[in-house]
Structure formats: C-alpha cells, structure tokens
Amino acid sequence: MRPSFARFRVAAWLGWQVDSNWADPILFVIYAVARPLAVALILVAMYWAVSGHAVHSTAFTGFYLANAFHSYVNSVVVDLGWVVFSEREEYEMLKYIAASPMGLNTFLLGRAVIKFGRATISVLLVLALGWFALGLRWGNAAAHPAALAATLALGLAATLAGAMLMAGACLVLTRAAMIVLDGVTLSLYLLCGVIFPVDLLPVPLRVVSFTLPWTWWYEALRRLLTGVSASASMGKLSDAQLVGGLAVTTVVFSGVAALLFRWLQDRARALGRLDQTTLF
Amino acid sequence: MRLLPRDLVLDLRAMNARAYVRIVGSFRQLDWVISDAVLPNLGMCAFVLLYRALGAPKSYEALAVIGGILTTYWINVLWGMGAQLYWEKQAGQLQLLFAAPCSRMAILSGMALGGFASTLLRSLVGVAIGIWVFHVRVETFSPWLFTAVFVLTMSSLYALGMTFASLFLLYGREAWHTCTALTEPVYFLSGLYFPIRTLGALGAVAAGLLPLTLGVDALRQVLLGPAAHGLLPVRTELLALLAFTVVLLFAARASMRWLESLAKREGRLTLRWQ
Numbered sequence: 419m420r421p422s423f424a425r426f427r428v429a430a431w432l433g434w435q436v437d438s439n440w441a442d443p444i445l446f447v448i449y450a451v452a453r454p455l456a457v458a459l460i461l462v463a464m465y466w467a468v469s470g471h472a473v474h475s476t477a478f479t480g481f482y483l484a485n486a487f488h489s490y491v492n493s494v495v496v497d498l499g500w501v502v503f504s505e506r507e508e509y510e511m512l513k514y515i516a517a518s519p520m521g522l523n524t525f526l527l528g529r530a531v532i533k534f535g536r537a538t539i540s541v542l543l544v545l546a547l548g549w550f551a552l553g554l555r556w557g558n559a560a561a562h563p564a565a566l567a568a569t570l571a572l573g574l575a576a577t578l579a580g581a582m583l584m585a586g587a588c589l590v591l592t593r594a595a596m597i598v599l600d601g602v603t604l605s606l607y608l609l610c611g612v613i614f615p616v617d618l619l620p621v622p623l624r625v626v627s628f629t630l631p632w633t634w635w636y637e638a639l640r641r642l643l644t645g646v647s648a649s650a651s652m653g654k655l656s657d658a659q660l661v662g663g664l665a666v667t668t669v670v671f672s673g674v675a676a677l678l679f680r681w682l683q684d685r686a687r688a689l690g691r692l693d694q695t696t697l698f
Numbered sequence: 699m700r701l702l703p704r705d706l707v708l709d710l711r712a713m714n715a716r717a718y719v720r721i722v723g724s725f726r727q728l729d730w731v732i733s734d735a736v737l738p739n740l741g742m743c744a745f746v747l748l749y750r751a752l753g754a755p756k757s758y759e760a761l762a763v764i765g766g767i768l769t770t771y772w773i774n775v776l777w778g779m780g781a782q783l784y785w786e787k788q789a790g791q792l793q794l795l796f797a798a799p800c801s802r803m804a805i806l807s808g809m810a811l812g813g814f815a816s817t818l819l820r821s822l823v824g825v826a827i828g829i830w831v832f833h834v835r836v837e838t839f840s841p842w843l844f845t846a847v848f849v850l851t852m853s854s855l856y857a858l859g860m861t862f863a864s865l866f867l868l869y870g871r872e873a874w875h876t877c878t879a880l881t882e883p884v885y886f887l888s889g890l891y892f893p894i895r896t897l898g899a900l901g902a903v904a905a906g907l908l909p910l911t912l913g914v915d916a917l918r919q920v921l922l923g924p925a926a927h928g929l930l931p932v933r934t935e936l937l938a939l940l941a942f943t944v945v946l947l948f949a950a951r952a953s954m955r956w957l958e959s960l961a962k963r964e965g966r967l968t969l970r971w972q
Binding site for chain 1 (some may be wrong): 729730732733737738740741743744745747748749750751752753754755758762878879881882883885886889890891892893896897927
C-alpha cells in the first residue's frame with residue numbers, strides 16, 4: 419500500500435508542476451479563473467436581460483449552481499483526456515510512464531487530484547460571486563446535510579469515472595482526440611441539462627440524458643440546495659429517490675467506465691498508440 | 699494581370715494560394731468539418747433553452763441564435779488565424795512562409811479569406827438549427843444593409859485575427875492557452891447571448907475594444923429591429939466597424955514587421971515547444 423501511495427503522490431506532484439509551472443502565473447490565473455467566471459456572468463447577464471419578463475428566480479439560482487459544479491466536469495473529465503493527449507503528442511512521455519512502475523492508472527489518478535483541486539477553486543469562486551456579488555441565495559443547504567454530502571461524493575465519483583473513460587478514449591484516438599474532447603465538453607453541457615430542465619430536450623436526447631449520472635447530480639444539487647426542482651419529470655421523485663437515482667447511475671456508469679478503460683488501454687497497446695505522435 | 703505591378707501580382711497569387719490551401723484543407727478531414735460546424739452550436743442550443751426555461755419572449759431566443767452563429771467565426775479567428783502561425787511553427791513550416799518572396803500581409807490575407815470562406819459554410823448549420831429546430835423568425839430587413847454589416851463585421855474580425863497571428867509569432871504554448879482564455883470571456887464581453895446594453899457602461903467599453911461586440915449588435919438590429927435592444931444606431935456601428943478594420947489592418951502590418959524581426963533576433967521562428 420505504501421509504495422502505491424508514494425507513486426500516487428509523485429503523480430499528483432508532477433501534475434501540479436505541469437499545471438502550474440509552464441507559463442506566466444498571471445496567464446495561468448486568467449485561464450483557471452476567467453473561463454468559469456465568464457460563463458457564470460453570461461448566465462447572469464441573460465437573466466438580467468429578461469428579468470422584466472421572466473419570474474423564475476429560484477429556477478435561475480438552480481441553473482447557476484449546476485453551472486458552477488459543472489466546472490468539475492470541464493476541469494477533470496475533459497482535462498484528463500488532454501493530459502493523455504499532451505503527454506503523448508507534446509512531451510512524448512506517455513510511453514515512459516506506461517513502462518514505469520507507476521503505470522498509467524496511478525499516473526492518471528494522481529494527475530486527476532490536481533484537476534479536482536483546480537476545479538474546486540473555480541466552483542468556490544463562482545459560488546462566491548453568486549452569493550456575495552449577485553445576491554443569489556440557496557438557503558436550503560443546511561436542511562439535508564447527509565443527503566448533500568452523499569450527493570457531492572457520488573457526483574465527484576462519477577466525475578472521476580468519466581475522466582478515466584475519457585483518458586482511455588484518448589489513449590486510442592489520435593488527433594481526433596481534440597475534437598472528441600471539445601465535443602464531450604459541449605455535449606455534456608447540453609445533455610445533462612446544466613442550465614435548463616432536461617424536459618426541454620427532444621425525447622431521444624432525454625433518454626440519453628437520464629443515463630448520465632451528472633443529470634441526476636445537478637438535479638439533486640438543485641433540489642437539496644434551493645428546495646426546488648428544475649425538471650418536472652424528476653420533480654415527481656422524492657429527495658431519497660433522486661439521490662438513489664444518482665447512486666444507481668453512478669455505480670453503473672463507473673463500472674462500465676472501469677471496464678472500458680481497461681479495454682481501451684489494452685487496445686492502445688495493441689495498436690501501438692502509446693508512442694505514436696500524430697499532431698505535428 | 700500583366701498591367702498590374704509585378705509585386706502586386708505576386709502578392710495576389712500568394713493570397714490566392716494560401717486561401718486555396720485553407721479551403722481545400724478544411725474540407726479534407728470530415729471530422730474537423732463536423733466538429734467546426736456542429737460543436738459551437740451545442741452551446742448556443744443550451745443558452746436558447748435557458749431563455750425558454752426562464753420564460754423569456756421568443757425574440758431573446760433569436761438573439762441568442764444570432765450570437766451563437768457568430769461564435770463559429772470568433773473560434774475561427776482565434777484558432778484559425780491567431781494561433782495559425784503557432785501551428786505552422788510546430789509543423790516546421792513557418793520558416794518556409796518567411797523565406798517566400800511575397801509580402802507577409804498577402805499570406806495573412808489569404809489565411810483570412812480562406813478561413814472566412816470555409817467558416818461561412820459551417821455557420822449555415824447554426825442558421826439551419828435556428829430556423830428548423832428553434833423556429834426563429836426575423837423582421838423584414840434590407841439585404842444591402844445586412845450585407846454591409848456582415849462584410850464589415852467579418853473584415854474587422856479577420857483583421858483582428860491577422861493582428862493576433864503576428865502577436866502569437868513570439869509565443870509557444872502560451873498561444874494555445876491565450877486562445878482558450880479569450881473564448882468565454884469574449885463571449886461575455888461581446889454579449890453574444892444577451893443584448894450588450896444589459897451590461898451598461900461595461901458594454902459600451904467592450905464595444906470600444908472588440909469589433910465582435912459591435913458586429914453582433916448591428917446584425918441583431920438589422921434582423922430583429924427594436925427587439926434587438928441595440929446599443930448604438932446601426933450607422934454609427936457601421937462607421938465604428940470600418941474604423942476597426944482600417945486600424946487593425948495597420949496594426950497587423952506593423953506588429954508583423956516588428957515581431958518578425960524580434961523573433962528572428964531571438965531565434966524563435968524555428969523554436970518548437972518553447
């Protein structure tokens with residue numbers, strides 16, 4: 419156990435060095451902070467623009483909260499794919515990592531820790547902006563602490579599983595990985611109903627949406643923090659059923675992601691993709 | 699062509715060649731075509747559905763669709779223009795561009811023309827989504843005024859892209875991250891998904907800094923009329939876009955000259971992975 423932890427710690431330290439030291443700190447701060455804050459401000463400006471017509475202020479708070487927590491998906495799920503891509507294409511180190519005692523799994527988990535840390539900063543900044551500067555309130559937060567803690571833990575577990583799945587996909591994909599990563603970022607924003615109720619999606623997309631743990635995560639967060647559901651169909655469920663739905667989708671998704679990651683890793687080795695540079 | 703000065707003919711040929719490579723290359727890889735055409739519109743769909751969820755009038759959905767269509771161009775300006783010389787450097791081609799006998803501005807203009815032509819077709823996917831998925835309706839408008847606003851918006855945007863391209867000549871990996879950092883913050887400051895007037899004084903400042911802000915506001919006013927909640931009269935915005943185009947073209951030319959000599963002195967033209 420101790421050697422495994424030491425390797426994990428080294429991978430996390432390496433992740434911190436790579437993520438924090440490559441550029442001007444000011445640029446790094448802009449990059450890590452500006453994007454999530456800008457999206458939050460777009461939502462707020464949209465709400466202000468229609469505030470004379472629209473009256474769903476609690477619903478808006480729910481969308482704002484879900485958008486804040488979506489930073490985890492953007493920063494961990496998608497960025498872990500970029501880690502694989504850049505280690506193979508830019509630094510050309512992936513083959514050495516795969517051959518080292520650390521192995522790819524420990525390396526990716528260690529790198530994910532730093533991504534979680536960075537995402538947490540983004541989430542806290544967006545939440546602080548909403549609470550202090552915009553006057554948004556989620557007064558229901560203290561009502562169900564155990565359910566809220568379980569919801570947060572399950573959502574983060576699903577995020578880690580999604581990150582490993584994307585990393586596995588990027589092991590096999592060549593330059594198309596860039597498109598897939600961009601596509602996943604935007605598709606999940608739409609499919610998980612981050613800023614609107616999933617009921618507004620066409621039926622086939624809604625079915626896909628309900629299989630994704632993040633759809634349940636965002637809806638559970640909205641319900642537990644504001645006391646109001648955004649989705650009419652999920653609004654019929656009790657709090658326990660909603661968190662139960664999140665647990666089931668997280669367990670199933672994580673299991674499938676683990677199996678797929680192992681298969682994708684084997685496939686990448688078989689295809690010789692671990693040391694194949696295709697971008698430049 | 700024989701009546702034209704020899705240097706001008708050479709520059710026009712270089713521009714044509716660079717645009718040709720851009721257009722043909724952009725259609726050669728199907729996955730890039732799909733991603734450029736479809737992906738920017740997914741974000742637009744989410745923002746339109748937010749307006750629907752908030753119970754906003756239908757005109758706001760049209761407003762977000764117009765902004766969403768323009769994101770396709772902004773992404774092309776950033777990644778296809780701004781970061782292009784960085785890509786060329788990574789591919790080991792940059793020295794060939796600088797060894798060519800033609801003007802650097804001809805190469806940049808060709809990049810801009812080719813990028814615009816290929817993006818124009820892709821942006822039609824956004825138009826189709828707006829019309830057939832969200833059933834967006836526009837007011838009766840003057841095609842001449844629309845063309846004038848669109849052409850001036852595009853020329854000022856691509857002139858900004860040419861300036862970015864020369865500025866990024868010095869950069870290494872920072873070029874990539876600068877482009878990323880200029881995505882969502884510019885969406886916000888340009889009011890792509892809401893009337894820029896909502897931002898008050900900040901919106902006016904943004905309009906003075908970013909041609910995209912004025913372009914999207916003017917296009918909305920032409921297509922939606924009073925429902926666009928415009929910032930300035932369209933004619934004023936047209937003049938400002940023209941001024942942006944002229945100033946940015948001069949800025950691109952000056953910065954390219956200065957940064958080329960600086961990059962040569964510091965040996966960065968052929969330096970990869972800096």
